[in-house]
Amino acid sequence: MTLSATASNRVHDIAIIGAGVVGCAVFREFTLAGLDCVLIERDADIISGASKANSALLHTGFDATPGTVEAACVRDGYRRYRQIHERMNLPLLETGALVVAWSEEQRAKLPGIVAQAHANGVTDVFEIAAGAVQAREPGLGPGVAGGVWIPGEAVIDAWSAPLGYALQGLLNGGTLLRNTEVTGGTLDDRVWTLTTATGPTIRAGIVINCAGNYGDLVEAIARPSPFAITPRKGQFLVYDKPAYDLIRSIILPVPTARTKGIVMTRTAYGNLLVGPTAEDQAERRIATIEAATLEQLADAGRRMLPGLAAVPVTTAYAGLRPATQFKDYQIEALPERRWITIGGIRSTGLTGSLGIAALAAELYASHFGALKPLADPLWPRLPNLTEELPRPSAQAGRSEIVCHCELVTRDEIVAALDGPLPAGSLGGLRRRTRCMMGRCQGFYCSRRVLELAAPKIPGLLHA
Amino acid sequence: MRSVTIIGAGPAGLSAARVLVANGLRDVLVLERNPEPGGLPRFCDHLGWGVLDLHRLWRGPRYARELVRRAAGAEIRTNVTVTGFEPGGRIRVTSLDGPAVIESQIVLIATGIRETPRGPRLVSGTRPWGVTTTGAFQEMAQAGQVPFRKPVIIGSELVSFSAIMTARHAGIRPVAMVEANARITARRPGDLIARHVFGVPVLTATRLVEIRGLDRVESVIVEHEGARREIACDGVVFTGAFVPEAFVAKTSGLAIDPGSGGPAIDNFYRCSDPSYFAAGNVLRPVEHSGVAAAEGARAAAAIAMALRDGLPSPGGAIAVSVGGAMRYVYPQRLIVEHLPLRLFGRAAAAHQGRLRILADDAVIASRPISVLPERRIAMTIPAGDLAGRHAVSILLD
Numbered sequence: 001m002t003l004s005a006t007a008s009n010r011v012h013d014i015a016i017i018g019a020g021v022v023g024c025a026v027f028r029e030f031t032l033a034g035l036d037c038v039l040i041e042r043d044a045d046i047i048s049g050a051s052k053a054n055s056a057l058l059h060t061g062f063d064a065t066p067g068t069v070e071a072a073c074v075r076d077g078y079r080r081y082r083q084i085h086e087r088m089n090l091p092l093l094e095t096g097a098l099v100v101a102w103s104e105e106q107r108a109k110l111p112g113i114v115a116q117a118h119a120n121g122v123t124d125v126f127e128i129a130a131g132a133v134q135a136r137e138p139g140l141g142p143g144v145a146g147g148v149w150i151p152g153e154a155v156i157d158a159w160s161a162p163l164g165y166a167l168q169g170l171l172n173g174g175t176l177l178r179n180t181e182v183t184g185g186t187l188d189d190r191v192w193t194l195t196t197a198t199g200p201t202i203r204a205g206i207v208i209n210c211a212g213n214y215g216d217l218v219e220a221i222a223r224p225s226p227f228a229i230t231p232r233k234g235q236f237l238v239y240d241k242p243a244y245d246l247i248r249s250i251i252l253p254v255p256t257a258r259t260k261g262i263v264m265t266r267t268a269y270g271n272l273l274v275g276p277t278a279e280d281q282a283e284r285r286i287a288t289i290e291a292a293t294l295e296q297l298a299d300a301g302r303r304m305l306p307g308l309a310a311v312p313v314t315t316a317y318a319g320l321r322p323a324t325q326f327k328d329y330q331i332e333a334l335p336e337r338r339w340i341t342i343g344g345i346r347s348t349g350l351t352g353s354l355g356i357a358a359l360a361a362e363l364y365a366s367h368f369g370a371l372k373p374l375a376d377p378l379w380p381r382l383p384n385l386t387e388e389l390p391r392p393s394a395q396a397g398r399s400e401i402v403c404h405c406e407l408v409t410r411d412e413i414v415a416a417l418d419g420p421l422p423a424g425s426l427g428g429l430r431r432r433t434r435c436m437m438g439r440c441q442g443f444y445c446s447r448r449v450l451e452l453a454a455p456k457i458p459g460l461l462h463a
Numbered sequence: 464m465r466s467v468t469i470i471g472a473g474p475a476g477l478s479a480a481r482v483l484v485a486n487g488l489r490d491v492l493v494l495e496r497n498p499e500p501g502g503l504p505r506f507c508d509h510l511g512w513g514v515l516d517l518h519r520l521w522r523g524p525r526y527a528r529e530l531v532r533r534a535a536g537a538e539i540r541t542n543v544t545v546t547g548f549e550p551g552g553r554i555r556v557t558s559l560d561g562p563a564v565i566e567s568q569i570v571l572i573a574t575g576i577r578e579t580p581r582g583p584r585l586v587s588g589t590r591p592w593g594v595t596t597t598g599a600f601q602e603m604a605q606a607g608q609v610p611f612r613k614p615v616i617i618g619s620e621l622v623s624f625s626a627i628m629t630a631r632h633a634g635i636r637p638v639a640m641v642e643a644n645a646r647i648t649a650r651r652p653g654d655l656i657a658r659h660v661f662g663v664p665v666l667t668a669t670r671l672v673e674i675r676g677l678d679r680v681e682s683v684i685v686e687h688e689g690a691r692r693e694i695a696c697d698g699v700v701f702t703g704a705f706v707p708e709a710f711v712a713k714t715s716g717l718a719i720d721p722g723s724g725g726p727a728i729d730n731f732y733r734c735s736d737p738s739y740f741a742a743g744n745v746l747r748p749v750e751h752s753g754v755a756a757a758e759g760a761r762a763a764a765a766i767a768m769a770l771r772d773g774l775p776s777p778g779g780a781i782a783v784s785v786g787g788a789m790r791y792v793y794p795q796r797l798i799v800e801h802l803p804l805r806l807f808g809r810a811a812a813a814h815q816g817r818l819r820i821l822a823d824d825a826v827i828a829s830r831p832i833s834v835l836p837e838r839r840i841a842m843t844i845p846a847g848d849l850a851g852r853h854a855v856s857i858l859l860d
Contacts, residue, residue: 238582242714286677291587298585310721312706315582317590393544396561400498400542405710407544407557425678426592439710441580446599447506447606454608459678460592462609 011191012038012175015204017182017218020051021162021353022345023210027169027176029357030208030364033371037174038202039166040194042181042214044457045428046421047162050212051349052431053236053287053319055263055273056158058082058092059351062117062125062150063255068328069359071120074348076355081156084354087379088164090156091268091386097153097250100133100144100304106254107145113254114148125150139246141306153250157268158350159431160382163421165353167380170420177202178424185221187338194221206368208340208360213284213322215330215343222339227330229344231320233287234276237297240439241387243272243311251304262300269406269434270387271314274301276347280323287318314439321346331356333363340364383412385434402452403445405438413449417456426460429453466770468554468567469493469537470545473502474752475743475759476573477530478516482763484536488770491537492565494556496544501527502575504752506602509628515753516760524605526752548572548715552738569738569766572712572726573759576744578622579704581674588674591681593698597626600700604633611698615683616640616663617671619647619654620703620837622749627661638696640665641685644813648703648837674699703837705749712741722791723747729780729796730804731769732762737777740766746793748809750839775800781855788814788859790836799849806842808857810834816860820844822852832859 019041064071101107117125133147181197211218219225253261324344393407416432423429436442472495507523547555619642673684707725718735742762743755780796792808820828
């Protein structure tokens with residue numbers, strides 16, 4: 001399964017290019033639909049591109065543009081995540097969200113936000129007065145002019161969810177190829193032959209493009225791409241755990257046409273997140289953090305939430321969202337090309353992914369043939385990374401704690417380096433376990449993490 | 464109920480254990496979250512340890528072993544992580560046997576210190592592997608792990624030169640030491656030693672602007688007098704900028720001094736909850752292990768007195784505040800029983816001027832001073848000067 005070379009004459013039913021959250025959800029969907037799927041990832045681990053850095057929110061879709069594919073996928077994905085999260089042990093922090101207006105001008109836009117939510121079928125959304133906002137969130141700074149309360153918004157874990165989707169695909173017979181960059185492909189006699197940078201070709205009946213920030217380049221394998229990706233960079237600040245209690249709900253700004261704006265939210269891991277920025281760039285792979293921008297984020301955070309001034313920053317990160325010239329998702333089936341396009345999945349992709357996967361399955365069924373879902377699929381259970389539920393460090397018979405900031409035990413790290421989807425990079429190990437992700441950033445645990453990781457992950461240490 | 468539980472088996476905690484045992488206490492418990500006791504010296508495999516407290520010159524691991532040996536009579540439990548302090552000396556822990564509560568008459572917090580990693584420094588660039596801190600690097604190097612061959616060293620504190628020594632010992636050649644200030648932070652002639660003995664260029668008045676590299680560090684951009692240049696390297700070691708490891712104290716509601724980052728104490732090492740004492744580097748950014756050990760010993764003497772005869776009530780303490788260029792002073796509260804009282808602090812930045820001690824509004828001591836931010840400033844409040852006073856301020860003008 002994992003990392004094993006596929007026999008050159010094997011023809012998979014489906015080849016999915018890109019193991020971001022969308023690719024992982026599509027992989028799960030089609031494997032559970034009884035098809036032989038191969039998930040192809042250019043990086044050393046899954047969730048290495050657009051999906052690895054976002055705000056990890058489960059959106060109701062209250063602010064989507066009504067009637068769009070995005071609105072439908074987010075609504076459906078939201079519902080599906082809530083259906084399966086317990087079974088996979090995926091986190092869900094029921095925080096609710098507050099859109100906070102910081103001026104009269106912004107307050108004037110609140111009725112429109114409520115109306116849009118209702119048009120999107122999110123009917124439990126309502127406007128609240130400034131005093132009620134402050135009563136819910138006494139930590140907010142001065143200048144609150146009003147708010148909109150969205151009870152259904154929630155915090156999830158941007159890592160465990162796609163890992164769970166990929167694992168379920170693997171457990172039910174799917175194949176994952178990492179370190180495998182698709183460079184081209186030809187369709188002959190209803191079979192795609194994909195060429196890769198590393199050599200072996202991959203054959204499949206249908207190709208699904210889930211290539212995120214490379215979506216238009218991969219699309220060009222099938223046709224001149226109708227969309228062009230301009231990666232939109234978002235930088236985030238992560239505050240240390242004492243900041244977790246400064247707010248209870250997700251604090252959203254009144255959005256602009258371009259971006260949802262700077263969000264403040266608890267994380268599933270017990271931190272507080274401030275971000276993202278929205279900066280267009282040509283570079284598809286490298287998302288740098290910039291000190292001046294981070295200072296501005298910190299300033300904005302302190303203005304909205306003065307208590308942040310007393311809490312140290314743990315780390316900062318940046319991600320790239322695959323924006324196109326279109327506002328909506330770009331999802332379609334190309335029957336003659338035996339290809340399904342899933343492009344331009346922006347920041348809502350984490351929530352939308354399960355809905356996107358279901359939509360892809362519908363497209364498949366209408367164009368390529370009926371699906372026969374597995375009668376009794378296997379379900380993985382993900383290790384708990386949240387502080388809201390008991391962690392292994394608090395259980396009798398635990399192994400030694402290696403990472404003291406995040407309380408990660410040796411057994412958790414060993415497990416993440418083993419099994420059907422072992423960490424393929426140090427970043428993947430860190431995201432799977434939280435080791436080295438806390439306030440000391442590896443001061444106390446680097447040696448012990450490397451003792452476990454270096455034999456399994458190449459390139460960390462010199463001989 | 465146990466009489467004393469010490470949290471942290473490093474120089475301060477083990478020295479405190481030694482003194483408490485010497486005072487006849489038979490139920491001293493030392494909790495250590497790591498699998499082995501000894502603290503950070505375990506990983507500092509070069510000479511310089513034990514001089515101030517044990518009057519010997521040892522390598523760090525030997526010093527750590529001696530501290531453990533001399534604490535014999537105390538029970539040291541490893542793999543025990545403290546997760547919370549509750550009022551009155553009840554601490555929540557998790558050990559290999561799961562969660563538990565330990566109750567003691569007195570708890571001594573001796574959890575030490577760590578360096579500021581990249582995150583809070585808000586350095587621009589990519590986030591590749593190869594970025595670390597001195598402490599992590601030294602522990603890796605001691606285990607034979609070679610994470611890079613030619614790192615840059617950021618900072619010029621004593622520990623930064625320790626990083627260079629460790630590197631050379633491991634066959635790693637730092638390509639530069641980068642210091643934002645106009646002169647190095649450690650006492651001279653550290654820069655001359657670095658330059659001439661170790662062959663590492665010391666770049667002062669130079670700021671780290673950006674880290675580059677996708678999977679691994681490939682270079683850094685530095686800026687000197689407005690001009691930027693790229694230095695090829697494969698690692699970045701952030702050194703110093705120490706912060707007390709006081710997370711549990713902070714989240715448990717003990718008063719923290721925002722200037723020092725550590726628990727605020729009185730002159731008996733008592734925290735805001737008088738069941739909790741604190742000593743060693745958890746009190747403030749780093750001092751030499753010998754200073755931390757001596758503080759552990761003095762705190763232990765105060766604890767022994769508290770158990771035997773009782774200490775003066777913590778109420779009615781004189782609050783100590785700082786002003787001007789002073790960053791912090793400890794103890795932060797004074798209980799005047801015996802004078803003179805010793806206070807220690809640091810300046811926020813390099814400063815030349817006058818250090819004044821005010822009791823209420825009256826100047827009781829004043830002296831000219833020239834300090835660097837990483838140098839300890841010692842002050843003495845002379846006998847008889849605090850009678851009837853309510854507040855002390857330490858001003859650096």
